[in-house]
Amino acid sequence: MGTERLEDDANAVGCASDSVIGAAGETWSALEETRKIPALILADGPAGLRLQPHFKTTSEGEKISGGEVFGMAFRPFPENLPADTRDYYQYCTAIPIASTLAQSWDMDLVKRMGEIAGAEMKQFGVHLWLAPGMNIHRNPLCGRNFEYYSEDPYLTGRCAAADTLGVQSFDGQGTTIKHFAANNQEDNRNYTNAHISERALREIYLRGFEIAVKEAHPYSIMTSYNLINGIHSANRYDLLQTAARDEWGFDGFVMTDWYATQDTSVMGQAPDKYTWHLRNRPFMPEMIC
Numbered sequence: 001m002g003t004e005r006l007e008d009d010a011n012a013v014g015c016a017s018d019s020v021i022g023a024a025g026e027t028w029s030a031l032e033e034t035r036k037i038p039a040l041i042l043a044d045g046p047a048g049l050r051l052q053p054h055f056k057t058t059s060e061g062e063k064i065s066g067g068e069v070f071g072m073a074f075r076p077f078p079e080n081l082p083a084d085t086r087d088y089y090q091y092c093t094a095i096p097i098a099s100t101l102a103q104s105w106d107m108d109l110v111k112r113m114g115e116i117a118g119a120e121m122k123q124f125g126v127h128l129w130l131a132p133g134m135n136i137h138r139n140p141l142c143g144r145n146f147e148y149y150s151e152d153p154y155l156t157g158r159c160a161a162a163d164t165l166g167v168q169s170f171d172g173q174g175t176t177i178k179h180f181a182a183n184n185q186e187d188n189r190n191y192t193n194a195h196i197s198e199r200a201l202r203e204i205y206l207r208g209f210e211i212a213v214k215e216a217h218p219y220s221i222m223t224s225y226n227l228i229n230g231i232h233s234a235n236r237y238d239l240l241q242t243a244a245r246d247e248w249g250f251d252g253f254v255m256t257d258w259y260a261t262q263d264t265s266v267m268g269q270a271p272d273k274y275t276w277h278l279r280n281r282p283f284m285p286e287m288i289c
Helices: 030-035 098-104 107-124 153-167 198-205 207-216 237-247 273-280
Strands: 041-044 054-057 067-069 073-075 086-089 128-130 174-180 220-223 253-255
Touching: 054 067, 098 107, 098 153, 107 128, 107 153, 153 174, 153 198, 153 207, 174 207, 174 237, 198 207, 207 237, 220 237
Parallel strands: 041 128, 128 174, 174 220, 220 253
Antiparallel strands: 054 086, 067 073
């Protein structure tokens, strides 16, 4: 179905797919013709797939502006729509939040939740689920604790592994375990610098990711926004290569979170997190050996 990208929808995070309305992202489809690489559709989570549940198109298949956007706002559809306007519905299952699932201590149940997400990904044409979230509950006030499993790295890793195994039991559907690593706060998440020793990283903050990678082999790992000991997580060779690939055997691909390292001045933020950080706080560069 062809769609028309309307300016107001195109500028909203979470409305970046032409093929699956409301999906968070879609890779460039032109690569399919030139390099035989099909477009990948990425849908947000982790409490089920986050898609636009109801949208309208013209009889030619062009999307009409309106409806729910990223699960947070609803814009009314235009009045006096043509009689041949088409309605599409893509309702997804609301899965219990991660911390609730972890409290069940039931890995079979968590895997079943992953199977529900994987089946709906297959149904709607989504390839990658931007989930599960699995950072440690370091601070009870962290704004995304509901998306994460536990303050315990072992429980976190086992839950994420079970969830991933459920999703990836469907061929062609995969998870992007996140946020790698030490995403301990939502406030100032783009510029916070986590000072962590190698021992604490390995025993607490990376342990869950290690378990998930070794037990479930997720398709992808999503890096976090924060810096770790002065270096952005997406740019740490010791995390992405030494730990994940060389030690744990990760064989998928690494992706950044949305707008992770680009110039964020267009969003009213500091244009360069490195110069901003150096200007405001000292750091101690430490590497994983």
